[in-house]
Amino acid sequence: MGSKKKKSSKKKQHSAPKEEKEDQVDYGATVDAFFPGDDSSAHAEEEDVPVEKGDDDDNDKQGDEGTDEIEDDKKNDEPSDDDEEEEDDDESLEEEEEKTANQTASSLVMMDSEEPCSFDLRNLTAVNSHPLHHESLYKNKNDSESASKKKKKKKQQEIPAEDEKLTINNAAQVLNEEYLLQKATEGCTQLIHALWQLPTERSDAGPMVHLPTYDKIPIPRVLPPPPPKAETKWEKFAKERGIPLNKEKRSRKVWDEATDTWKFRHGYDKANAKDNNWPIMEVGGTDDPYEDPWQKQRDAKFARTEDNRQNQMKNQERAGVLPKGAARKVLKSRTESRKAGREGGGNAGLPVGVPVDMTENKLRGQASTLAALKATQKSTASMGRFDKPVEGEPERKFPVSKKKRKYMAESSTGKTSGKGEQERAAKVLQTVLHGGGVETEKARKKGKLAKGVTAYDYEYDDGSNKALFQKKKGRGGIGKNKKMTKKRIK
Amino acid sequence: MRPLTEEETKTVFLKLSEYIGKNVERMINRSDERHCFRLIKDRCYYISESVMKASTSISRDSLLHVGTCLGKFTKSGKFRLHITSLEYLAQYAKYKVWVKPSSEMSFLYGNNVTKNGLARITENTPQFAGVVVFSMSSNIPLGFGVAAQSTDHCQTLDPMGNVVLHQADIGEYLRGLEEDIF
Numbered sequence: 001m002g003s004k005k006k007k008s009s010k011k012k013q014h015s016a017p018k019e020e021k022e023d024q025v026d027y028g029a030t031v032d033a034f035f036p037g038d039d040s041s042a043h044a045e046e047e048d049v050p051v052e053k054g055d056d057d058d059n060d061k062q063g064d065e066g067t068d069e070i071e072d073d074k075k076n077d078e079p080s081d082d083d084e085e086e087e088d089d090d091e092s093l094e095e096e097e098e099k100t101a102n103q104t105a106s107s108l109v110m111m112d113s114e115e116p117c118s119f120d121l122r123n124l125t126a127v128n129s130h131p132l133h134h135e136s137l138y139k140n141k142n143d144s145e146s147a148s149k150k151k152k153k154k155k156q157q158e159i160p161a162e163d164e165k166l167t168i169n170n171a172a173q174v175l176n177e178e179y180l181l182q183k184a185t186e187g188c189t190q191l192i193h194a195l196w197q198l199p200t201e202r203s204d205a206g207p208m209v210h211l212p213t214y215d216k217i218p219i220p221r222v223l224p225p226p227p228p229k230a231e232t233k234w235e236k237f238a239k240e241r242g243i244p245l246n247k248e249k250r251s252r253k254v255w256d257e258a259t260d261t262w263k264f265r266h267g268y269d270k271a272n273a274k275d276n277n278w279p280i281m282e283v284g285g286t287d288d289p290y291e292d293p294w295q296k297q298r299d300a301k302f303a304r305t306e307d308n309r310q311n312q313m314k315n316q317e318r319a320g321v322l323p324k325g326a327a328r329k330v331l332k333s334r335t336e337s338r339k340a341g342r343e344g345g346g347n348a349g350l351p352v353g354v355p356v357d358m359t360e361n362k363l364r365g366q367a368s369t370l371a372a373l374k375a376t377q378k379s380t381a382s383m384g385r386f387d388k389p390v391e392g393e394p395e396r397k398f399p400v401s402k403k404k405r406k407y408m409a410e411s412s413t414g415k416t417s418g419k420g421e422q423e424r425a426a427k428v429l430q431t432v433l434h435g436g437g438v439e440t441e442k443a444r445k446k447g448k449l450a451k452g453v454t455a456y457d458y459e460y461d462d463g464s465n466k467a468l469f470q471k472k473k474g475r476g477g478i479g480k481n482k483k484m485t486k487k488r489i490k
Numbered sequence: 491m492r493p494l495t496e497e498e499t500k501t502v503f504l505k506l507s508e509y510i511g512k513n514v515e516r517m518i519n520r521s522d523e524r525h526c527f528r529l530i531k532d533r534c535y536y537i538s539e540s541v542m543k544a545s546t547s548i549s550r551d552s553l554l555h556v557g558t559c560l561g562k563f564t565k566s567g568k569f570r571l572h573i574t575s576l577e578y579l580a581q582y583a584k585y586k587v588w589v590k591p592s593s594e595m596s597f598l599y600g601n602n603v604t605k606n607g608l609a610r611i612t613e614n615t616p617q618f619a620g621v622v623v624f625s626m627s628s629n630i631p632l633g634f635g636v637a638a639q640s641t642d643h644c645q646t647l648d649p650m651g652n653v654v655l656h657q658a659d660i661g662e663y664l665r666g667l668e669e670d671i672f
Contacts, residue, residue: 425518432503
């Protein structure tokens with residue numbers, strides 16, 4: 001390494017202007033840098049790092065050393081670093097190298113002409129918040145041309161060039177990629193320097209750096225954070241008294257003595273369950289011999305579950321999840337229904353599905369009966385549309401769907417459509433005039449008219465059955481096959 | 491704005507026929523220009539074809555009224571005649587009642603026509619028939635209503651008895667009794 005050092009210093013001087021080969025820039029980490037051997041050379045290492053940038057450059061060009069042997073994690077991240085940085089710059093690395101060779105490790109972080117960046121090392125980001133140098137950012141198209149041509153065109157272009165700087169999409173103005181690349185390079189080198197400042201440790205792959213655990217540039221939340229959970233009564237008490245809560249300490253499974261297996265602590269088939277449901281239960285000392293022990297067990301279980309339920313609901317009430325008084329109401333209804341079931345009689349004796357208002361010996365009343373009638377009328381497959389009405393039944397109303405309703409054309413544009421409307425109106429008028437008036441309408445709606453009065457009610461055969469005059473049978477007969485009356489014959 | 495459905499047309503014609511009887515046909519088939527019935531929201535309008543065609547070019551939100559408003563449909567589907575239809579009712583009225591000048595004002599304020607104020611009445615007016623009220627002094631239609639008694643019974647009425655039950659009068663234009671008429 002030492003010899004190389006000498007080599008590199010010589011080579012550097014030769015290779016001073018090399019602006020063309022920026023893409024081969026190596027940001028410092030090669031195999032040679034990472035075989036420290038002794039800690040004494042750590043300092044030298046740091047010095048080597050910037051130096052070897054130039055070294056590697058030269059070596060690449062000469063093909064002596066490959067930068068293929070990449071063993072540092074950071075090196076792998078470097079291509080993404082380029083993308084993350086804000087500005088690209090085309091500053092020649094060689095300048096930097098020359099300077100850094102004369103500087104110590106600590107002052108190698110930045111050069112005087114460089115703009116200091118801020119870092120978010122966890123996200124491997126270097127942020128250069130200094131404004132761009134506008135003049136060097138844009139260059140005229142003609143800058144690339146030869147000097148002679150420039151002189152000729154200078155007069156022509158002097159005035160428009162200044163104006164053109166203001167416009168963005170103008171063809172004469174081109175973004176100076178070199179300036180951007182220079183800025184990017186600056187930022188990148190600074191980032192690498194900063195990364196080296198972090199605590200390192202050795203590993204098989206080479207020196208590993210511990211990135212900080214915090215994001216300096218935090219990504220903001222999409223949604224607001226969840227509100228803090230309200231404390232339960234027990235939690236509050238425990239906090240006061242200093243009792244540990246044991247929230248995560250209990251294991252899910254417990255050793256069951258009886259079956260010598262691991263069983264769940266709670267729930268179905270739980271561990272160490274007290275199995276009291278034997279067909280024969282002995283009467284203990286204090287127990288009343290006439291008491292039902294199974295009922296007693298069930299009651300005890302119910303009481304326990306109700307207590308638990310009550311406590312849960314009360315905690316929720318306190319938290320505001322449930323309205324105040326909900327717990328009391330629920331539990332009251334539960335105990336009442338349990339009691340009613342116990343006692344029997346009344347509704348408790350009914351099978352499921354019987355409407356409740358039929359249970360007591362009350363008369364239904366007209367409104368209730370009508371409502372029941374409407375419900376039964378609707379409860380057919382076609383919602384009561386095609387059922388034959390019974391005598392005396394009021395007219396059925398069917399809900400009109402807004403979607404399917406088709407109105408006639410709003411404006412009768414042609415003569416024909418206008419006439420059509422007139423004809424329709426005339427027809428309606430005929431039915432009105434010869435129909436009997438308002439009273440019969442009302443009577444019809446109420447169902448008072450005897451059925452069979454109008455042709456709608458009967459299936460009346462007046463001899464004009466289609467089948468009698470239909471010339472063709474089946475689907476062939478459908479169409480304009482009409483009975484040839486005297487009127488039509490004419 | 492849309493044309494009336496069959497059901498709606500029937501209701502309107504029924505109502506009109508109570509006042510003008512067969513003359514509804516004259517409303518449908520007119521000699522000068524064809525007229526049609528149109529519905530805006532729940533009001534029925536009687537307009538000429540040309541007016542109707544012109545009104546189709548106006549957007550629904552900005553179109554308030556067209557032509558003559560005959561009346562409006564209530565929520566339960568019944569049709570109520572408004573005073574604005576008086577023009578046609580008066581033209582084709584079947585049963586007419588003439589009111590004395592002294593009790594004209596009373597009718598115009600919304601009171602029923604009593605026997606005192608009755609000047610003339612057409613013959614054979616059935617009870618509860620639709621009736622158009624005219625002024626005796628000048629043959630101007632004042633409004634319409636329902637005949638409380640048939641013509642024969644009117645003669646045997648006591649002076650304070652109702653002859654015509656008031657339904658609408660032209661005084662409503664000034665009184666603005668029902669806010670949603672106009």
